[in-house]
Amino acid sequence: MKKTITYLVIGMLFGITMFKSEAASWFRIYEMFQFDAFHMYGIIGSALAIGVVMVQVIKRKHIKDTTGKEISFSPKDMSISRYLIGGIIFGLGWGLAGACPGPMFTLLGAGFLPILVVIISALLGTYVYGLLRNKLPH
Numbered sequence: 001m002k003k004t005i006t007y008l009v010i011g012m013l014f015g016i017t018m019f020k021s022e023a024a025s026w027f028r029i030y031e032m033f034q035f036d037a038f039h040m041y042g043i044i045g046s047a048l049a050i051g052v053v054m055v056q057v058i059k060r061k062h063i064k065d066t067t068g069k070e071i072s073f074s075p076k077d078m079s080i081s082r083y084l085i086g087g088i089i090f091g092l093g094w095g096l097a098g099a100c101p102g103p104m105f106t107l108l109g110a111g112f113l114p115i116l117v118v119i120i121s122a123l124l125g126t127y128v129y130g131l132l133r134n135k136l137p138h
Contacts, residue, residue, distance in 0.1 A: 003066060014102070014106075015105065015106040015109050018102060018103050018106040019106050019109075019110055021043060022039065023040065023043050023102075023103060024099060024102075024103035024106040024107050024110070026098035026099070028040050029094070029095075029098050029099065030098065033095055055073065058071050058073075059073070079137075081137055082137070093122070093125075097115075097118040097121075099115065099118065101122065104118055104119050104122065105119070
């Protein structure tokens, strides 16, 4: 129960940060795709830099997860089609919806109920991918 509350509080702080920084703003995302403002690129770049540093810290310090198991990273198969097709689908969805997965739930929490259509569609798309995964070129 303590872990659940901890994760809930962290999720709420993440959502508040996303909303207050305007990372969940459709207008800011539109600006980014139009190359009109640096705002979103700064947020994404900061997240990328922090992610790179944290992965290196986790690897070098042999940090463990909440169950006590050491966190490990398995290498991914590198293929152009995998990243190109996946990136195009993700980018089109992001551009059409005006939100990527994190901000979708932030927008729902902020009371933007039409985002439910996007969340349901994302869940349905994930389910269909799971059904077709073995048939797709990876």
